[in-house]
Amino acid sequence: MKTAPGYSNFGMFLMLLAPLVLFEPGEADAQPYPSNTIRIVTPAGPGALPDVISRIVASELAESEGWRVVIENRPGALTTIAIADVLKQPADGYSIFPLSAGVMATPTLLPNLGLRLDADFVPVIKIATSHNVLVVTPSLPAKSATELVGLLRNDPDKFNLAVGGFGTPSHFLGEAFKLQTGVRVAIIPYQQPQQRITGVLNGTAHASFFGIAAVVNLVSAGKLRALAVTAPSRIAAMKEIPTIGELGFPDLVTPGEDWVGFLVKSGTPNDVVARLNQAVNRALAKQRVRAALASLGAEPVGGSAAEFGDQIKSQLVYYENFVKEAGIKLPQ
DSSP states (O other), rough: OOOOOOSSSHHHHHHTTOOOEEOOTTOOOOOOSSSSOOOEESOOTTTSSSHHHOOOOHHHHIIIIIEEEEEEEEGGGGGHHHHHHHHHHHSSSSSSEEEEEEGHHHHSSSSGGGGOOOHHHHEEEEEEEEEEEEEETTTOOOOSSSHHHHHHHHTTTSSEEEEEEEEEEEHHHHHHHHHHHHOEEEEEEEESHHHHHHHHHTSSOOOOEEHHHHHHHHHHHSEEEEEESSSSSSOOOGGTTTTTTTTGGGGGTTTTTTEEEEEEEOOOOOHHHHHHHHHHHHHHHHHHHHHHHHHTTTEEOOOOOHHHHHHHHHHHHHHHHHHHHOOOOOOO
16 A cells, blocks of 8 residues: 655654664564564555554564564565565564454455465554545635545536545545445546645545545645544544445445554464564553654554454455455456
8 A cells, every 4th residue: 555755753753764784683682583684564665554653563572572564565566565575484473464444355356366465474463544535626615524525426427536446445535435425426547645744735536545644734724725634533634524334335444544554474383473563562661662653643442352353354345345346346
């Protein structure tokens, strides 16, 4: 999933977390794990939400736990490049896959691969969750999400909805918006987040869903008009903006949620999974980590591996049904 680099604190955190390898191993740590460098193999490029959240956590693990951690970016092929990388490694906890909401449809979109996220991997922990905001170009007459839906219904095919590339969370959210509201609107993919933002700013694109951190300053400046957030309750950074559920479209909350969590290869020893879970939970309790996540519009989650595993199973079912209902297929 690609998340637009932020326009304030986001860039600062990227610079602070820029080093790919984070050292300072604790010499006094006599635990058998980790005794080697841990790889976090992200399926997204630098600046995307899974990448940045992984760096925030990796930095804290190096600082507080004395672990050696390296971030490796392996984007492409609907996240399967990174998935294959981790699955070909030993099941020892030294290769971590940052799972995000955008990956949940991959098994359905690529059925011939036989990928089973709930069987090929073991859940470690859900790290953070974030939400999207529906924005429009200020020249559009719609002042609310309800008015936007009415506008699209009255003039089908006249307007467009900008999304990220195929298979990105914004793409699925755009398709879900069409499905749940019954409107006809052209889906226009943008490969680069900044190009998509520019498109909505200049009116080439009429509407789009963005991660809140990417556009909050533009909304505050009046350069974009925010109509609704996809969170189950109002967001502090945009407390005056109603939720999509308040406007009568609660089924857009699930596809509008983005999140990141860690997986390891199936067969990884339980004590290694437990050690990882405990270390990340400790990291998420630190104020500096919570502040870093908040700058991205993300909220820390934490909890047990079992809780994260239950969510993965339910979301796999949701996205399988959604892809089929929406008729989403790989472009030829």
